[in-house]
Amino acid sequence: MALKCGIVGLPNVGKSTLFNCLSNAKAQSANFPFCTIEPNVGTITVPDERLNKLSELVHPERVLPTTIEIVDIAGLVKGASKGEGLGNKFLGNIRETDAIIHVLRCFDDDNIVHVDGSVDPVRDKEIIDIELQLKDLETVDKRLIAAGKSARSGDKNILSMVSILERYKKALESALSARTVELNEAEKLLARDLQLLTNKPIMYVCNVDEDSVKTGNKYVDAVRKSVADENAEVLVIGAAIEADIAELETYEERQEFLGDLGLEEAGVAKLIKAAYKLLNLYTYFTAGVKEVRAWTIKSGFTAPQAAGVIHSDFEKGFIRAEVIKYDDYIKHGSEAAVKDAGKLGVEGKEYVVEDGDVMHFRFNV
Numbered sequence: 001m002a003l004k005c006g007i008v009g010l011p012n013v014g015k016s017t018l019f020n021c022l023s024n025a026k027a028q029s030a031n032f033p034f035c036t037i038e039p040n041v042g043t044i045t046v047p048d049e050r051l052n053k054l055s056e057l058v059h060p061e062r063v064l065p066t067t068i069e070i071v072d073i074a075g076l077v078k079g080a081s082k083g084e085g086l087g088n089k090f091l092g093n094i095r096e097t098d099a100i101i102h103v104l105r106c107f108d109d110d111n112i113v114h115v116d117g118s119v120d121p122v123r124d125k126e127i128i129d130i131e132l133q134l135k136d137l138e139t140v141d142k143r144l145i146a147a148g149k150s151a152r153s154g155d156k157n158i159l160s161m162v163s164i165l166e167r168y169k170k171a172l173e174s175a176l177s178a179r180t181v182e183l184n185e186a187e188k189l190l191a192r193d194l195q196l197l198t199n200k201p202i203m204y205v206c207n208v209d210e211d212s213v214k215t216g217n218k219y220v221d222a223v224r225k226s227v228a229d230e231n232a233e234v235l236v237i238g239a240a241i242e243a244d245i246a247e248l249e250t251y252e253e254r255q256e257f258l259g260d261l262g263l264e265e266a267g268v269a270k271l272i273k274a275a276y277k278l279l280n281l282y283t284y285f286t287a288g289v290k291e292v293r294a295w296t297i298k299s300g301f302t303a304p305q306a307a308g309v310i311h312s313d314f315e316k317g318f319i320r321a322e323v324i325k326y327d328d329y330i331k332h333g334s335e336a337a338v339k340d341a342g343k344l345g346v347e348g349k350e351y352v353v354e355d356g357d358v359m360h361f362r363f364n365v
Contacts, residue, residue, distance in 0.1 A: 004069040005275045006097035010124050011115045013105040014207040014239040019072035021242040021268045040072040046276050047269045048294055050326055050356060054285060055292045057333055066283055066294035068276055071097055091135050095195055099278045100202040102128065106219035107209040121219050122226045129177065132197040137172040139196060140165050157190060164191050201278050203233045205271065213238045214262055233274055237267035282355040303351040307361040317365035321347045326356035
Protein backbone atom coordinates (compact mmCIF):
# COMPACT_ATOMS: atom_id res chain seq x y z
CA MET A 1 0.00 0.00 0.00
CA ALA A 2 1.40 3.39 -1.00
CA LEU A 3 1.13 5.09 2.39
CA LYS A 4 3.81 7.54 3.48
CA CYS A 5 5.11 9.11 6.67
CA GLY A 6 6.83 12.45 6.20
CA ILE A 7 9.77 13.39 8.42
CA VAL A 8 9.58 17.13 9.17
CA GLY A 9 11.38 19.60 11.40
CA LEU A 10 13.40 22.78 11.35
CA PRO A 11 16.72 22.72 9.46
CA ASN A 12 19.56 20.93 11.23
CA VAL A 13 17.58 18.94 13.82
CA GLY A 14 18.72 15.52 12.55
CA LYS A 15 16.01 14.62 10.05
CA SER A 16 18.35 13.47 7.29
CA THR A 17 20.61 11.59 9.69
CA LEU A 18 17.57 9.73 10.98
CA PHE A 19 16.32 9.11 7.44
CA ASN A 20 19.70 7.63 6.48
CA CYS A 21 19.40 5.19 9.37
CA LEU A 22 15.89 4.21 8.36
CA SER A 23 16.44 3.71 4.67
CA ASN A 24 18.87 2.35 2.15
CA ALA A 25 18.26 5.55 0.22
CA LYS A 26 20.90 8.09 1.30
CA ALA A 27 19.92 11.68 1.99
CA GLN A 28 22.78 14.17 2.04
CA SER A 29 23.64 15.03 5.66
CA ALA A 30 25.48 18.28 6.35
CA ASN A 31 25.82 20.89 9.05
CA PHE A 32 23.89 23.70 7.39
CA PRO A 33 20.23 24.60 6.70
CA PHE A 34 18.41 23.36 3.57
CA CYS A 35 20.74 20.42 3.10
CA THR A 36 17.66 18.47 1.97
CA ILE A 37 15.92 20.24 -0.93
CA GLU A 38 14.11 17.51 -2.85
CA PRO A 39 12.17 15.09 -0.65
CA ASN A 40 13.99 11.77 -0.35
CA VAL A 41 11.71 8.74 -0.36
CA GLY A 42 12.84 5.52 1.28
CA THR A 43 11.05 2.18 1.37
CA ILE A 44 11.43 0.92 4.91
CA THR A 45 11.19 -2.70 6.02
CA VAL A 46 8.89 -3.11 9.01
CA PRO A 47 10.51 -5.33 11.68
CA ASP A 48 8.09 -8.05 12.84
CA GLU A 49 9.16 -10.94 15.03
CA ARG A 50 6.00 -12.83 14.04
CA LEU A 51 7.30 -13.14 10.48
CA ASN A 52 10.54 -14.65 11.77
CA LYS A 53 8.71 -17.19 13.93
CA LEU A 54 6.45 -18.26 11.05
CA SER A 55 9.44 -18.73 8.76
CA GLU A 56 11.14 -20.91 11.40
CA LEU A 57 8.12 -23.22 11.35
CA VAL A 58 7.47 -23.26 7.59
CA HIS A 59 11.09 -23.14 6.25
CA PRO A 60 10.08 -21.29 3.05
CA GLU A 61 12.28 -20.58 0.04
CA ARG A 62 12.07 -16.86 0.82
CA VAL A 63 10.76 -14.48 3.47
CA LEU A 64 9.27 -11.11 2.50
CA PRO A 65 8.54 -8.47 5.16
CA THR A 66 6.09 -5.66 4.65
CA THR A 67 7.19 -2.06 4.05
CA ILE A 68 6.15 1.55 4.42
CA GLU A 69 7.49 4.69 2.78
CA ILE A 70 9.31 7.42 4.70
CA VAL A 71 9.81 10.84 3.10
CA ASP A 72 12.56 13.21 4.26
CA ILE A 73 11.15 16.69 3.66
CA ALA A 74 13.19 19.90 3.43
CA GLY A 75 13.56 21.94 6.63
CA LEU A 76 11.08 24.74 7.25
CA VAL A 77 11.54 28.30 8.54
CA LYS A 78 9.23 31.02 9.85
CA GLY A 79 7.08 32.42 7.07
CA ALA A 80 6.79 29.14 5.14
CA SER A 81 3.02 29.60 4.86
CA LYS A 82 3.78 32.83 2.94
CA GLY A 83 6.39 31.16 0.74
CA GLU A 84 9.51 31.98 2.78
CA GLY A 85 12.50 29.66 2.37
CA LEU A 86 11.24 26.51 0.69
CA GLY A 87 7.82 27.09 2.21
CA ASN A 88 5.37 26.24 -0.56
CA LYS A 89 7.41 23.22 -1.64
CA PHE A 90 7.69 22.03 1.96
CA LEU A 91 3.96 22.38 2.60
CA GLY A 92 3.10 20.69 -0.69
CA ASN A 93 5.32 17.74 0.18
CA ILE A 94 3.64 17.35 3.57
CA ARG A 95 0.23 17.38 1.91
CA GLU A 96 1.22 14.29 -0.07
CA THR A 97 1.99 12.26 3.08
CA ASP A 98 -0.46 10.33 5.28
CA ALA A 99 1.16 11.01 8.66
CA ILE A 100 3.87 13.23 10.13
CA ILE A 101 7.01 12.36 12.09
CA HIS A 102 8.13 15.64 13.65
CA VAL A 103 11.81 15.57 14.68
CA LEU A 104 12.80 17.94 17.48
CA ARG A 105 16.36 18.75 18.53
CA CYS A 106 16.74 17.87 22.21
CA PHE A 107 20.51 18.02 22.67
CA ASP A 108 23.21 20.65 23.15
CA ASP A 109 26.19 20.76 20.79
CA ASP A 110 28.06 23.97 20.01
CA ASN A 111 29.46 22.38 16.85
CA ILE A 112 26.00 21.98 15.26
CA VAL A 113 24.36 25.22 14.21
CA HIS A 114 20.74 25.83 15.24
CA VAL A 115 18.80 27.92 12.76
CA ASP A 116 17.43 30.09 15.61
CA GLY A 117 20.65 30.22 17.61
CA SER A 118 19.57 28.20 20.66
CA VAL A 119 18.07 24.83 21.58
CA ASP A 120 14.37 25.02 22.44
CA PRO A 121 12.29 22.10 21.07
CA VAL A 122 8.96 23.54 22.26
CA ARG A 123 9.63 26.78 20.38
CA ASP A 124 10.73 24.75 17.32
CA LYS A 125 7.53 22.71 17.47
CA GLU A 126 5.40 25.84 17.68
CA ILE A 127 7.13 27.38 14.65
CA ILE A 128 6.11 24.45 12.47
CA ASP A 129 2.67 24.20 14.08
CA ILE A 130 1.95 27.86 13.33
CA GLU A 131 3.07 27.60 9.70
CA LEU A 132 0.90 24.52 9.11
CA GLN A 133 -2.05 26.12 10.92
CA LEU A 134 -1.76 29.30 8.84
CA LYS A 135 -1.76 27.29 5.63
CA ASP A 136 -4.80 25.30 6.83
CA LEU A 137 -6.58 28.53 7.77
CA GLU A 138 -6.01 29.77 4.23
CA THR A 139 -7.57 26.55 2.89
CA VAL A 140 -10.52 26.75 5.30
CA ASP A 141 -11.26 30.40 4.45
CA LYS A 142 -11.32 29.64 0.72
CA ARG A 143 -13.63 26.66 1.22
CA LEU A 144 -15.92 28.67 3.50
CA ILE A 145 -16.42 31.27 0.79
CA ALA A 146 -17.31 28.59 -1.76
CA ALA A 147 -19.48 26.60 0.65
CA GLY A 148 -21.27 29.71 1.87
CA LYS A 149 -22.51 30.45 -1.65
CA SER A 150 -23.72 26.88 -2.11
CA ALA A 151 -25.36 26.69 1.33
CA ARG A 152 -28.33 28.71 0.07
CA SER A 153 -29.55 25.56 -1.67
CA GLY A 154 -30.22 23.98 1.73
CA ASP A 155 -28.25 20.82 0.88
CA LYS A 156 -27.61 18.96 4.16
CA ASN A 157 -24.06 17.94 3.23
CA ILE A 158 -23.13 21.51 2.34
CA LEU A 159 -24.63 22.84 5.56
CA SER A 160 -22.72 20.21 7.51
CA MET A 161 -19.50 21.16 5.71
CA VAL A 162 -20.03 24.82 6.62
CA SER A 163 -20.39 23.79 10.27
CA ILE A 164 -17.18 21.74 10.08
CA LEU A 165 -15.27 24.58 8.41
CA GLU A 166 -16.43 27.09 11.01
CA ARG A 167 -15.21 24.82 13.83
CA TYR A 168 -11.88 24.34 12.09
CA LYS A 169 -11.55 28.10 11.60
CA LYS A 170 -12.19 28.78 15.29
CA ALA A 171 -9.57 26.22 16.34
CA LEU A 172 -6.93 27.38 13.85
CA GLU A 173 -7.40 31.03 14.80
CA SER A 174 -6.79 29.94 18.41
CA ALA A 175 -3.45 28.34 17.37
CA LEU A 176 -4.92 24.84 17.67
CA SER A 177 -4.45 22.16 15.02
CA ALA A 178 -7.39 20.76 13.06
CA ARG A 179 -6.92 17.34 14.68
CA THR A 180 -8.12 18.84 17.99
CA VAL A 181 -11.62 19.40 16.55
CA GLU A 182 -14.01 16.57 17.41
CA LEU A 183 -16.09 15.26 14.50
CA ASN A 184 -18.55 12.41 14.21
CA GLU A 185 -17.98 9.67 11.63
CA ALA A 186 -20.15 11.28 8.96
CA GLU A 187 -18.36 14.61 9.43
CA LYS A 188 -14.95 12.92 9.20
CA LEU A 189 -15.88 11.55 5.79
CA LEU A 190 -16.92 15.01 4.60
CA ALA A 191 -13.78 16.64 6.00
CA ARG A 192 -11.39 14.17 4.38
CA ASP A 193 -11.43 16.05 1.06
CA LEU A 194 -10.06 19.18 2.76
CA GLN A 195 -6.65 17.49 3.20
CA LEU A 196 -5.73 19.76 6.07
CA LEU A 197 -2.08 19.54 7.09
CA THR A 198 -2.81 19.70 10.82
CA ASN A 199 -5.40 16.94 10.56
CA LYS A 200 -2.75 14.34 9.80
CA PRO A 201 -1.78 11.98 12.63
CA ILE A 202 1.53 13.03 14.18
CA MET A 203 4.35 11.58 16.26
CA TYR A 204 7.13 13.58 17.91
CA VAL A 205 10.70 12.25 17.84
CA CYS A 206 13.08 13.80 20.35
CA ASN A 207 16.62 13.58 18.97
CA VAL A 208 18.90 13.36 22.02
CA ASP A 209 22.56 12.74 22.86
CA GLU A 210 23.91 9.37 23.99
CA ASP A 211 23.56 10.14 27.70
CA SER A 212 19.84 10.88 27.32
CA VAL A 213 18.70 7.93 25.18
CA LYS A 214 17.46 5.84 28.12
CA THR A 215 16.19 8.49 30.53
CA GLY A 216 15.49 11.56 28.41
CA ASN A 217 16.42 15.07 29.55
CA LYS A 218 14.95 18.49 30.34
CA TYR A 219 14.18 19.12 26.67
CA VAL A 220 12.27 15.84 26.32
CA ASP A 221 10.32 16.62 29.51
CA ALA A 222 9.35 20.00 28.05
CA VAL A 223 8.16 18.39 24.80
CA ARG A 224 6.06 15.81 26.64
CA LYS A 225 4.44 18.56 28.68
CA SER A 226 3.71 20.68 25.60
CA VAL A 227 1.99 17.84 23.68
CA ALA A 228 0.12 16.34 26.65
CA ASP A 229 -3.27 17.33 25.21
CA GLU A 230 -2.55 16.16 21.65
CA ASN A 231 -2.85 12.40 22.19
CA ALA A 232 0.41 12.05 20.26
CA GLU A 233 3.25 9.62 20.87
CA VAL A 234 6.67 10.93 21.88
CA LEU A 235 9.71 8.80 21.01
CA VAL A 236 13.25 9.41 22.30
CA ILE A 237 16.00 8.53 19.80
CA GLY A 238 19.67 9.38 19.45
CA ALA A 239 20.12 9.87 15.70
CA ALA A 240 23.93 9.93 16.02
CA ILE A 241 23.88 6.61 17.90
CA GLU A 242 21.54 5.11 15.31
CA ALA A 243 23.99 6.20 12.60
CA ASP A 244 26.78 4.34 14.44
CA ILE A 245 24.60 1.22 14.72
CA ALA A 246 23.76 1.38 11.00
CA GLU A 247 27.47 1.23 10.16
CA LEU A 248 27.94 -2.11 11.95
CA GLU A 249 28.08 -5.10 9.62
CA THR A 250 26.39 -7.93 11.51
CA TYR A 251 23.30 -8.42 13.65
CA GLU A 252 25.50 -9.70 16.48
CA GLU A 253 27.64 -6.55 16.43
CA ARG A 254 24.55 -4.35 16.52
CA GLN A 255 23.07 -6.29 19.45
CA GLU A 256 26.35 -6.06 21.35
CA PHE A 257 26.46 -2.30 20.74
CA LEU A 258 22.88 -1.94 22.00
CA GLY A 259 23.72 -4.07 25.03
CA ASP A 260 26.64 -1.79 25.90
CA LEU A 261 24.21 1.13 25.89
CA GLY A 262 21.69 -0.78 27.99
CA LEU A 263 19.12 -0.85 25.15
CA GLU A 264 17.06 -3.86 24.04
CA GLU A 265 16.08 -2.54 20.62
CA ALA A 266 17.41 0.02 18.15
CA GLY A 267 15.56 3.31 18.14
CA VAL A 268 14.85 3.11 14.42
CA ALA A 269 13.05 -0.22 14.91
CA LYS A 270 10.81 1.41 17.51
CA LEU A 271 10.25 4.34 15.18
CA ILE A 272 9.27 2.15 12.21
CA LYS A 273 6.80 0.18 14.32
CA ALA A 274 5.35 3.39 15.73
CA ALA A 275 5.03 4.89 12.23
CA TYR A 276 3.21 1.76 11.05
CA LYS A 277 0.78 2.14 13.95
CA LEU A 278 0.43 5.87 13.30
CA LEU A 279 -0.75 5.08 9.76
CA ASN A 280 -3.42 2.78 11.28
CA LEU A 281 -2.01 -0.24 9.48
CA TYR A 282 -2.35 -3.96 10.17
CA THR A 283 -0.30 -6.91 8.97
CA TYR A 284 -1.61 -10.26 7.81
CA PHE A 285 0.53 -13.17 6.63
CA THR A 286 0.57 -15.79 3.91
CA ALA A 287 2.64 -18.85 4.69
CA GLY A 288 3.73 -21.63 2.33
CA VAL A 289 6.83 -23.48 1.20
CA LYS A 290 7.46 -20.95 -1.59
CA GLU A 291 7.33 -17.93 0.70
CA VAL A 292 6.26 -16.55 4.03
CA ARG A 293 5.14 -12.99 3.49
CA ALA A 294 3.73 -10.06 5.45
CA TRP A 295 1.07 -7.90 3.79
CA THR A 296 -0.02 -4.40 4.77
CA ILE A 297 -3.69 -3.46 5.08
CA LYS A 298 -5.64 -0.63 6.64
CA SER A 299 -7.35 -1.40 9.93
CA GLY A 300 -10.95 -2.46 9.19
CA PHE A 301 -10.27 -4.14 5.84
CA THR A 302 -12.57 -7.02 4.97
CA ALA A 303 -11.23 -10.34 3.65
CA PRO A 304 -11.88 -9.41 -0.04
CA GLN A 305 -10.12 -6.06 0.43
CA ALA A 306 -7.15 -7.82 2.03
CA ALA A 307 -7.06 -10.28 -0.86
CA GLY A 308 -7.02 -7.34 -3.27
CA VAL A 309 -3.69 -6.17 -1.81
CA ILE A 310 -2.13 -9.30 -3.32
CA HIS A 311 -3.92 -8.93 -6.68
CA SER A 312 -7.08 -7.19 -7.82
CA ASP A 313 -8.35 -10.50 -9.28
CA PHE A 314 -8.29 -12.00 -5.79
CA GLU A 315 -10.78 -9.37 -4.64
CA LYS A 316 -12.98 -9.53 -7.74
CA GLY A 317 -13.29 -13.30 -7.67
CA PHE A 318 -13.22 -13.76 -3.89
CA ILE A 319 -14.98 -16.92 -2.67
CA ARG A 320 -13.73 -17.40 0.87
CA ALA A 321 -10.71 -17.00 3.14
CA GLU A 322 -9.14 -19.71 5.25
CA VAL A 323 -7.90 -18.03 8.41
CA ILE A 324 -5.52 -19.18 11.13
CA LYS A 325 -4.91 -16.99 14.14
CA TYR A 326 -1.20 -16.32 14.60
CA ASP A 327 -1.14 -17.66 18.17
CA ASP A 328 -2.82 -20.89 17.03
CA TYR A 329 -0.24 -21.33 14.26
CA ILE A 330 2.64 -20.90 16.73
CA LYS A 331 0.99 -23.16 19.33
CA HIS A 332 0.32 -26.07 16.96
CA GLY A 333 3.38 -25.63 14.74
CA SER A 334 1.93 -26.18 11.26
CA GLU A 335 -1.14 -25.62 9.11
CA ALA A 336 -1.95 -29.34 9.16
CA ALA A 337 -1.80 -29.45 12.95
CA VAL A 338 -4.03 -26.37 13.18
CA LYS A 339 -6.62 -28.09 10.95
CA ASP A 340 -6.47 -31.25 13.08
CA ALA A 341 -7.09 -29.11 16.16
CA GLY A 342 -10.15 -27.57 14.50
CA LYS A 343 -8.68 -24.09 14.64
CA LEU A 344 -8.79 -23.20 10.92
CA GLY A 345 -11.62 -20.79 10.23
CA VAL A 346 -13.46 -20.41 6.92
CA GLU A 347 -14.62 -16.82 6.48
CA GLY A 348 -16.75 -15.01 3.91
CA LYS A 349 -16.90 -11.53 2.40
CA GLU A 350 -17.95 -9.80 5.62
CA TYR A 351 -14.99 -11.00 7.69
CA VAL A 352 -12.86 -8.13 9.05
CA VAL A 353 -9.20 -9.14 9.04
CA GLU A 354 -7.37 -8.99 12.37
CA ASP A 355 -3.74 -8.04 12.84
CA GLY A 356 -1.60 -11.18 12.61
CA ASP A 357 -4.07 -13.39 10.74
CA VAL A 358 -2.47 -16.09 8.59
CA MET A 359 -4.63 -16.39 5.47
CA HIS A 360 -5.25 -18.38 2.30
CA PHE A 361 -7.70 -17.01 -0.27
CA ARG A 362 -9.99 -18.99 -2.55
CA PHE A 363 -11.11 -17.13 -5.64
CA ASN A 364 -12.44 -17.64 -9.14
CA VAL A 365 -12.04 -15.21 -12.04
